[in-house]
Amino acid sequence: MTDSGFSRIRIFLLLTGLLCCIASSCTQEITRPYESIKYPRLGDIEMPNVQKVTLSNGMRLFLVEDHELPLISVSARIRTGSIYEPAEKIGLASITGLVMRTGGTTSKTGDELDEQLESIAASVETGIGLNSGSASMSVLKEDIDTGLAILADVLMNPAFSEDKILLAKIQHRSSIARRNDNVGAIASREFEKLIYEPESVYARHTEYATIDNITRDDLIAFHKKFYKPNNVMLGVLGDFDTKQMITKIEKAFEKWEKADVQFPQVPEVQYEYRPTVNVVRKDDINQSNIYMGHIGGLMNDPDYFALVVMNRILGGGFTGRLFKNIRSREGLAYSVFGLYSSNYDFPGIFYVGCQTKSESTVYAIRAMTEEVKKMTESEVTDEELALAKESYLNSFVFNFDTKGEIVSRLMVYEYYGYPPDFLQKAKANIEKVTKADVLRVARKHLKPDKMQILAVGRPQDFDEPLSVFGTVNEIDITIPSPPPPKQ
Amino acid sequence: MKHAIRKLSVVIGAVILLFAMAILTPTPLRAQHLDEFEQRMTEFTLDNGLKFLVLERHEAPVVSFHTYADVGSVNEVLGITGLAHLFEHMAFKGTKTIGTNDYEAEAKVLAKMDKIYDAIKAEQRKGPQADKSRLEELQKQFKQAQYEAQKYMVHDEYEEVYKHAGSAGFNAYTSFDATQYIVSLPSNKVELWMLMESDRFCNPVIREFYKERDVVMEERRLGIESQPQGRLIEEFLAVAYKAHPYGIHVIGHMSDIQTITRPEAEAFFKKYYGPANLTIAIVGDVNPQRIRTLAWKYFGRIPAAPKPEPVETVEPPQIGERRVTLEDPAQPFVVIGYHKPGINHPDDAVFDAITDIIAIGRTSRLYRSMVKEKKIAIVASAFQGLPGNKYPGLFLFYALPARGHTYQECEQAIYEEIEKLRAELVTAEELAKAKTRARASLIRQLDSNSGLAAQITFYEVVTGDWRNLFKQLDKIERVTAEDIQRVAKEYFTKKNRTVGVIETAGPEN
Numbered sequence: 003m004t005d006s007g008f009s010r011i012r013i014f015l016l017l018t019g020l021l022c023c024i025a026s027s028c029t030q031e032i033t034r035p036y037e038s039i040k041y042p043r044l045g046d047i048e049m050p051n052v053q054k055v056t057l058s059n060g061m062r063l064f065l066v067e068d069h070e071l072p073l074i075s076v077s078a079r080i081r082t083g084s085i086y087e088p089a090e091k092i093g094l095a096s097i098t099g100l101v102m103r104t105g106g107t108t109s110k111t112g113d114e115l116d117e118q119l120e121s122i123a124a125s126v127e128t129g130i131g132l133n134s135g136s137a138s139m140s141v142l143k144e145d146i147d148t149g150l151a152i153l154a155d156v157l158m159n160p161a162f163s164e165d166k167i168l169l170a171k172i173q174h175r176s177s178i179a180r181r182n183d184n185v186g187a188i189a190s191r192e193f194e195k196l197i198y199e200p201e202s203v204y205a206r207h208t209e210y211a212t213i214d215n216i217t218r219d220d221l222i223a224f225h226k227k228f229y230k231p232n233n234v235m236l237g238v239l240g241d242f243d244t245k246q247m248i249t250k251i252e253k254a255f256e257k258w259e260k261a262d263v264q265f266p267q268v269p270e271v272q273y274e275y276r277p278t279v280n281v282v283r284k285d286d287i288n289q290s291n292i293y294m295g296h297i298g299g300l301m302n303d304p305d306y307f308a309l310v311v312m313n314r315i316l317g318g319g320f321t322g323r324l325f326k327n328i329r330s331r332e333g334l335a336y337s338v339f340g341l342y343s344s345n346y347d348f349p350g351i352f353y354v355g356c357q358t359k360s361e362s363t364v365y366a367i368r369a370m371t372e373e374v375k376k377m378t379e380s381e382v383t384d385e386e387l388a389l390a391k392e393s394y395l396n397s398f399v400f401n402f403d404t405k406g407e408i409v410s411r412l413m414v415y416e417y418y419g420y421p422p423d424f425l426q427k428a429k430a431n432i433e434k435v436t437k438a439d440v441l442r443v444a445r446k447h448l449k450p451d452k453m454q455i456l457a458v459g460r461p462q463d464f465d466e467p468l469s470v471f472g473t474v475n476e477i478d479i480t481i482p483s484p485p486p487p488k489q
Numbered sequence: 490m491k492h493a494i495r496k497l498s499v500v501i502g503a504v505i506l507l508f509a510m511a512i513l514t515p516t517p518l519r520a521q522h523l524d525e526f527e528q529r530m531t532e533f534t535l536d537n538g539l540k541f542l543v544l545e546r547h548e549a550p551v552v553s554f555h556t557y558a559d560v561g562s563v564n565e566v567l568g569i570t571g572l573a574h575l576f577e578h579m580a581f582k583g584t585k586t587i588g589t590n591d592y593e594a595e596a597k598v599l600a601k602m603d604k605i606y607d608a609i610k611a612e613q614r615k616g617p618q619a620d621k622s623r624l625e626e627l628q629k630q631f632k633q634a635q636y637e638a639q640k641y642m643v644h645d646e647y648e649e650v651y652k653h654a655g656s657a658g659f660n661a662y663t664s665f666d667a668t669q670y671i672v673s674l675p676s677n678k679v680e681l682w683m684l685m686e687s688d689r690f691c692n693p694v695i696r697e698f699y700k701e702r703d704v705v706m707e708e709r710r711l712g713i714e715s716q717p718q719g720r721l722i723e724e725f726l727a728v729a730y731k732a733h734p735y736g737i738h739v740i741g742h743m744s745d746i747q748t749i750t751r752p753e754a755e756a757f758f759k760k761y762y763g764p765a766n767l768t769i770a771i772v773g774d775v776n777p778q779r780i781r782t783l784a785w786k787y788f789g790r791i792p793a794a795p796k797p798e799p800v801e802t803v804e805p806p807q808i809g810e811r812r813v814t815l816e817d818p819a820q821p822f823v824v825i826g827y828h829k830p831g832i833n834h835p836d837d838a839v840f841d842a843i844t845d846i847i848a849i850g851r852t853s854r855l856y857r858s859m860v861k862e863k864k865i866a867i868v869a870s871a872f873q874g875l876p877g878n879k880y881p882g883l884f885l886f887y888a889l890p891a892r893g894h895t896y897q898e899c900e901q902a903i904y905e906e907i908e909k910l911r912a913e914l915v916t917a918e919e920l921a922k923a924k925t926r927a928r929a930s931l932i933r934q935l936d937s938n939s940g941l942a943a944q945i946t947f948y949e950v951v952t953g954d955w956r957n958l959f960k961q962l963d964k965i966e967r968v969t970a971e972d973i974q975r976v977a978k979e980y981f982t983k984k985n986r987t988v989g990v991i992e993t994a995g996p997e998n
Contacts, residue, residue, distance in 0.1 A: 036587070036650055036684055036685065039680050039684065041677045041678060041681075042677045043677065044550050045550035045676060045677070045774060046550070047549060047550060048549070070936065071932055071933075071935060071936055072932065073932060073933065073936075104851075113851075113861075116850070116851040120850045121921075121922050121925065122925065123922075123925050123926040123928070123929030123930070124929075142929055172867065173867050173891075175892045176820075176889070176890075176892040177867075178892075179820055179892040180819075180820045180889075180892075183819040183820055184716070185716075286715075286817070286818050286819075287710075287714070288710055288714055288715065289707065289710040289714070289715050319648075319652070319659075320581070320645065321645055321648050321649050321652050326645055329704055330697060330701075331644075331700065332700070333699075333700035333701065333702070333703030333707075334703070334707070335704070336704050336707040336708035337707075337711065357711050357715075358707060359710060389649060389652060392653050392655070393653060393655060395655070396653065396654055396655025396675060397655035397656065397675075398655070399550060399675050400551060400655075400657045402549060403551045404548075404549070404936070404937075
């Protein structure tokens, strides 16, 4: 399978009169070192004009024209979420979000909507996640009236037909049955439960019983509670005229009336730092999935900017310490990661982890712990700091390379109560971060001796027993059987 | 919690992949868009055979680069399976001037390592008769040389240069057909890319090879051995193909990954990475004249080399149904594949129309009958493009049975839908919808630099002309209901199919 290769290679001389003539071949080292390249000034970023409008019913619009392609898309954010569903009905928000669209409206069945939308290559979809609801529409520009009418109908008048509720429940029950088939999903799910507590709104998950408890009346009530125009933001992007579009949207939603929305209290995350050792037995795999860490933070913490820099040095892509040391130097893993994650409105998680063959599980845990420790023990190098900051600043332009991401970012900031120029502020603050800042926030926020460790795999094949780290708690992931059918 | 880095990902056979491939499957276009694209496109070929496609798109001061190497796992033979992908990993390790502080000295140590490694392999081949103390001594020497080589290495320099420059999406991927290297940069960094990418394919140095082999073994455990559907797909392909290299998964056999040597990787590079085997797309805020100038300067220095021969092995017609059953603790799954011609066959557009009608959206036949009405599946779909497009591939149907339902029910339901395609003409509405959606889906693919760069290199290399990205639409426009029936009758036969199933067994529920 080898080849005589270069013997057949003709050596070419470069022929271009446009340049200082560099004639060369692979055997002649002509490469200018990359330092000597002079970069022209980067072209200006054209900031789109985002028009913000509040309709008389309280709905907030964010509009951006983009005439490159004959398309229009809408994406809505609704303040709701599974954090507001009762513990005995986990899955209610998700099913409500899905069946709003699939179950049709008071005037059209879901199947009729499917036909109508797909015949014009359009889509309208809805969903509810952890702490927000979404709705999206995408059409060729000539179909905007049809698309808007359906979107409005779905948001305002969902019918929640019983057959589509049943379908959604089948999907959920099947997902429960399949949830232990994917080892990566087991690891992240069980790790989140370790950090937030299993019954927390941020970690809990569906069971057969919670799906069984959900009724059509629950869906109707959940929708009624949150879906009011004053609780909705609508981002509109594409090939349209802003003024005309505002009129169209106003008309589509004119019958939707403003009303107060009461949000149930959500318990705050309480976290006690403690080292724990946990294992999930999974016999059909030859590789351990490892997560370790503790609670993380919020984006409005003044330390956030230095933590961004710290993250890039510890776990940032191919050049972070974890990747370099665990993957490139040691060959221990294909995928290795680490992040002190900060969320907008509830604490994130600090985690490091990787997947490594069963026989190097304990070795990898030690190696990753060492990397976390090092972050808290000494300052990062000048080169590391420079790389982290420069890469952030030089790639900043990619935050603005599509109009869609600009408008959706504005909506996210508004949704979570962050200033519209939060990203620019972050940039200014990140420019100021020093090595001392990185060490200070690492010492304050990382607790390498109080990490919770989780390994999913075959403990009988580990290089050493996990008990070298402390008392091992075995997590049983057996899926609870469904309750007997109700009469 | 989903931030795991998936660098250099090999194409892994799992449902996720199936969806990804479905998206990559050729989609059509409209004449006015083609005209407009012609105006923004500059094409040129260097004397050494390297082809450039430069598409101007001045929406933002950024640019995406896409290098398509016309070499994939399909070019491997037994003994070096997995090497196309392993080489892709090595292409991040630097060159004679990047990643080293003294290449001459480093090269000597690397050559020494190769020699010791050969001696280790020779000793190991003796099996039980191997001299244990000699093996130990050799392994010690090998470690020592590995340590010595580290002294000359500037670790991760190649990656850090891009990172400093503000790169986004720096990555590569290997499939059955091709190996592709991608990165996006602020548009004032064009010359940096020229230097870095040309040096990568002019002066590559295969360093940290034996550690990277370990990484790829972990990638194999991750994507194949620890995933039920990954385990099944590897078996399924091996059964569907008995002659053509499409039958061996991109990731390669474990025993090959464990024993491939650095000189084998170098030889593979020499054979398959000549400039005539590379096609490069540059899409974004660039000046084509400057690109041309810089391309000649940097890539023009790569010596020409003959374009390697294509794979000559042809999969013989299948003469009877094939089947593989995996008894596994996981929930059931079924995949059914029918051999079909490659992308350049006239029937390819007919398969695209079939895909739309039976598999895309809530009105598609498989979703409607299996998910919505019979409620026996939570996913039921179909697509083409696996294992690849260049050589005859498979048209695949698959389903995830709903809880309490079996793969047998789903398999049967799929056959019923296939029988309908064979027995009756599809409706005019279905066909019209497929054509409308083909147009719209093309338009929706035109709004990203990196997406466009991927599409135009794919069409240029695999179909011979990037314009086929658009012309594909005309072919779909011409598809008739009779074509669909003919194709279904011709290809969707029992003897032409391979069935793979996961049958739930073992202690877990």
